[in-house]
Amino acid sequence: MRAAFHTSRPRHGFLLIESMLAVAILAVGILALGRCVENCLKAERFRREEALAQRALANYVAQIETDALPLTDQMSEKLKGAWTGMTMNITRAPLTLRNEKDQELFGLYAVTLDLSWQSGRETIHRGLAFQIYPRQR
Numbered sequence: 001m002r003a004a005f006h007t008s009r010p011r012h013g014f015l016l017i018e019s020m021l022a023v024a025i026l027a028v029g030i031l032a033l034g035r036c037v038e039n040c041l042k043a044e045r046f047r048r049e050e051a052l053a054q055r056a057l058a059n060y061v062a063q064i065e066t067d068a069l070p071l072t073d074q075m076s077e078k079l080k081g082a083w084t085g086m087t088m089n090i091t092r093a094p095l096t097l098r099n100e101k102d103q104e105l106f107g108l109y110a111v112t113l114d115l116s117w118q119s120g121r122e123t124i125h126r127g128l129a130f131q132i133y134p135r136q137r
Contacts (some may be wrong), residue, residue, distance in 0.1 A: 035079040053115050053126045056083050108133055
């Protein structure tokens with residue numbers, strides 16, 4: 001009697017294909033994970049830059065409101081320290097307003113702050129506009 005067992009040779013080739021498919025799936029997963037990490041790093045950099053920009057704008061508003069920063073009609077300043085790489089542009093324009101008695105109000109100014117910086121390949125701008133009545137000295 002002959003044995004009922006017979007070996008199949010094609011199984012070895014199939015194992016190689018399974019291994020190659022597993023490596024390909026793993027590679028796609030690793031690439032996707034790398035993109036996720038890259039996006040998280042970009043989001044964190046953007047969050048940090050936005051927080052710095054908000055702080056810089058708030059600092060300038062406080063300086064202008066307390067007359068610690070004398071205003072001219074047009075100013076530009078490259079920031080230093082934690083804000084290195086950011087540029088603050090300040091414009092001031094007189095406002096012509098009237099009160100309820102149709103009398104002209106003098107001494108009011110519209111102030112516009114424009115903060116810009118380079119983030120990656122693009123230039124980001126954040127701005128703030130407000131009115132001010134300078135203190136009389």
